[in-house]
Amino acid sequence: MGIFLVRSSLTPFDKNQQEKLIRSGKQTIHIQSQSDNSYFLANQKIALFHFATDNYFYSTKDQIYVNQSESKIISVTIIQGYCWSSTTIGSTGKILTAFDIYLLLSKNNFDAEKVRDLLAGEYAIIHASDDGNVIAFNDRLSIEHIYYSKNKNISSITNRIALLPHIDDQYEYNLEAMLALPVVGYMLGEDTYIKGISRLAQGAVIKLQNGDLKVNENKDWIYQNAPSKSEVKNPEVFNSIVEQGINECLANIKAIFSSADNIPLALTGGKDSRLILALALQAGLRDKLRLFTNGIEEHPDVIVAKKLANHLKLPHTTNKPGRFREPTLAAEELLRRLATHVFQNDGMFGAWDLKQGKQCVKGLVLAGFIGEVFKGYLKKPFNYPTMPNPEQMISAHGPFDPLGILKEDIRRKISTKVLNRMENYLGLGSEFNDIPDLYYIKERIPNWLGTARRKDADSNQVVMPINSTGLIRLAFALNAPQRQQELIHFAMLRRLEPSLLEIPFAQQTWHRGLTAYGASNSIFKDPIPAPKNLPQHGSWQHTINKNPKFRAAIFEILADYTQSPLWELIDRQKTLNTIKTVGFNMPQMISAFGLMTIFFKVHNIKIPQKALFANSSGFKTEDSVIIKDVKSGKLFNFNQDKKNRLTEKIDSNIKPIIVARKAMALIPGGENTGELSFEGFVDSENSNFIPGWVWCLDFPFMQLTVEVLENGKIIDRIVAGQFRGDLKKAGKGNGHHAFRYDTKGKPVESLRFRVMDTAFELKKSGGRK
Known part of the structure; x- marks a missing residue:
């Protein structure tokens, strides 16, 4: 994992000044670096900085190559992400280092497009030469991001936006672009949260010469060297391209696992993980596979995974979740995570799953997200004779x-x-x-998957074995109904491991339209359904609907900033009313956390917590950050591995990170969000199943999380969400506030029930109330 910044000026940089700036800027990166490097080229008109940590594929030394003759630096090459040869033909089956990339560039006359044709993976590559030339490019899907700007006489290229406004005060927020997070859940296009800073588009290349930055775009990369829609109607042509795609995927598998003794492979109930399994078997890795699934035994993913494992006679492990069936976070903890998320994710990704790293580790995770590109973005039949709305x-x-x-x-x-x-x-x-599926690949892949990868890479190297340019081009040579039928998945599984076609999926099945392509009726199995009331989502979703203290906290934050510039673009009163009165469905949850992300970003409600190394690594974990309380103007040292994290600082020659008072309070202990009113009872007479109910008078729509305590210890959590007509008739919210708890033989008198994150205990009644 590495962060790079290249600055190019028409006039020479002051080396001492630049290094002072970058020492200050280093505070804004979200990882603790093991290796810091700075280089000055082209008579000090190019300044290059690199901060790196070891990851699964690369040591810090592998991520940068400095070509020098005696004491003179000729060029510097950096790779972020990972890459390897794109086909099995001529592949060494190994990850390509920065030195390997330098050799490829040299052999191909530093033609980025030619080199990109030779690579597979997710990567950002930058090459700076002493002659004043810089080239930068990334994987065609732009999963690894590159950002660029031209400000005054300085052009900048980086993969961490926060560096630029911190060392140069000439930037301002792009509020309209930021609104994409609550509107659709991710950024749109190549805009960022800062005006004048753009993300490099898919297929584009940056060329910087003597301070002049140009971007060569290539919006048609999907259709270049691709078959036509008429050509793929020929089964021989179609099967030939599928075979080429399989070879690309096998090259991926070979490179990923070239030196692995054991291969942990997560199985779900879907088609992508099954396809990856078939590829691993085809690659001869059967004896190394360690199959696992996360979930409870009743989950359809677990049921399907076990069927696959039994069919193949392979061992399988089920990783069961924690003891609480309905995980809900305390308000203070969720606010702290949200403020940390805003810093670590650079305000570019809504906190819908709270991606943040506590430690830098060297793990590996296989993912199949790219398989969505081969499928239909819209699942229902549609026809657009003109441009869709x-x-x-x-x-x-x-x-x-x-x-x-x-x-x-x-x-x-x-x-x-x-x-x-x-x-x-x-x-x-x-x-x-083709527009819906082009929208998915052009917008969601780089701005959702790509932006999320900024944090995934801290804790695990996430790889996608079915990421194949050839298969992507084939997908768009097919028509929309063929993508909806998932023809590519079917064709690949039929070629690789036909027996896997007949094992059912979780909550889905094969499309009947595949019979036109030779599918047997035996593959159309009923899907494994999800049991009723099976928890489908994570703790954050339960929290926003089931912890009124958290709702009260975010309502207070939004209400306090009466002069926020965001209120010029969104309806303040409607926003506050919605937070106060509406129980959110999934899209609304995503939107709400997108809104909080941009609101926290604009108002500096952030905690500059880096992903640190584990002490067992032998690397010193302490990494201080100088922060400034925007309200008092005081400076503090944020000691990230200390329990007493904030210590006041008199002065600093390093530019601090500006932090709002509301975030400052979260570092040592959190804010008091005020008292809430509750009412609730449990029936103490029934010894087997204890009925009860509870509601919050301040947020009457919410279904509250209730902690079950035995002798003062929390033993379970439940949600008071069952409907009782008598409650609604009595004016207790919407009536969905009841529960029925199985004591499992525990004596009733030993149990107490408390609303989570509060001191409110439900009263015991002599009967139903």
């Missing part, structure tokens, strides 16, 4: 502005932006019915 098209998959808080003029602007983006998708051989 952007809001309607997005809403067919996930709501557009699910909270309904945008002001009308900004809603029109964002819709127009998406429409312009969609018109730009149309290229060689594309048609209107």
Whole structure:
């Protein structure tokens, strides 16, 4: 894992000044670096900085190569992410280091497009030469991000946006771009949260010469060297391309596991993990496979995974979740995580799953997300004879502005932006019915999957064995109904491991349309359903609907900033009313956490907590950050591995990170969100199943999380969400506030029930109340 920054100026940099700036800027990176390097080239007109940590594939030395003759530096090459040869033919089956990339660039006359054709993986590559030339490019899907800007006489290229506004005060927030997080859940296009800083588009290359930065775009990369829609109607052509795609995937597998003794492979109930399993078997890795699934025994993913393992006679492990069936976080803890998320994810990714790293480790995780590119983004049949309406098209998959808080003029602007983006998708051989799937690959892949990868890479190297340019191009040579039928998945499994076609899936099955391509009726099995009331989501979702203290806290934060510039774009009163009165469904939860992300970012409600190394690594974990309380103006030293984290500092020659008072309070202990009113009872007479109910008068729509205590110790958590008509009739919220707890033989008198994150205990009644 590495963070790089290249600055190019028309005039020489002051070396001492730049190094002082970067010492200050280093505070803004979200990882603790093991290796810090700075280089000055082209008569000090190019300044290059690199901060790196070891990861699963690379040591810090592997991520950078310095070509020098005696004491003179000729060039510097950096790789972030991972890459290898894109085909099995001629593949060494090993990860390519920065030195290997330098050799490839040299052999190909530093032509980034030619080199990119030779690579597979997720990577960002930058090469700076002493002659004043810099080139930068990334994987075609732009999963590894590169950002660039030209400010005054300085051009900058980096993969950590926060570095730029910290060392240069000339930047301002791009509020309209940031609103994409609550509107659709991720950024749109190549905009970032800072005006003048852009993400490198898919297929593009940066060329910087003597301070002049240019971006060579290639919006048609999907259709270049790709078969036409008419050509793939020929079964021989189609099968030949599938075979090439399989070879690309096998090259991925070979490189990923070339030196692994054991291969942990997560199985789910879907098609992507099954396809990865088939590829691993084809690659001869059967004896190294260690299959596992996360979940409870009743979960359909676990049931399907066990069927697969039994069929193949392979061992399988089920990793069961923690003891609490309904995980809900305390308000203070969730606020702290949210503020840390905003810092670590650079404000570019909504906190819908709270991606943040506590430690830098060297793990490996296989993922199949790219398989969605081969499928249909919209699952229901559709036909677009003309350009689709952007809001309607997005809403067919996930709501557009699910909270309904945008002001009308900004809603029109964002819709127009998406429409312009969609018109730009149309290229060689594309048609209107390709727009939904082009939207997925052009918007969701880089801005959702790619941005999330910024944090995934801290704790684990996430790899996608089925990431194949050839298969992506084949997907868009097919028509929309063929993608919806998941023809590529079917064809690959039929070729690799046909017996796996007949094992059922979790909550899905094969499309009947595949009979036209030779599918046997025996593969159309009923899906394994999810049991009723099976928890489907993580702790954060339960918290926003089941912990009124957290709702009260975010309501207070939004209400306190009466002059926030965001209120010029979103309806303040409607936003506050929605937070106060609405129980959120999934899209609304995603939108709410997107809103909190941008709100926290704009108002500096962030905790600059880095992902640190474990003490067992032998590396010193202490990494202090100088922060400034925006309200008092005082400086503090944020000692990240100390229990007493904040110590006041008199002065500093390092530019501090500005932090709001609300975040400062979360570091040592959190804020008091005020008292809430509750009412609730449990029936003490029934010894087998204890009925009860509880509701919050301040948030009457919420279904509360209740802790069960035995002798003062929490033994379980339940949700008071069952409906009772008598409660509704009595005016107790919406009536969905009851529960029935199985004591499992425990004596009733030893149990107490308390609303989580509060001191409120339910009273015991002599009978039903």
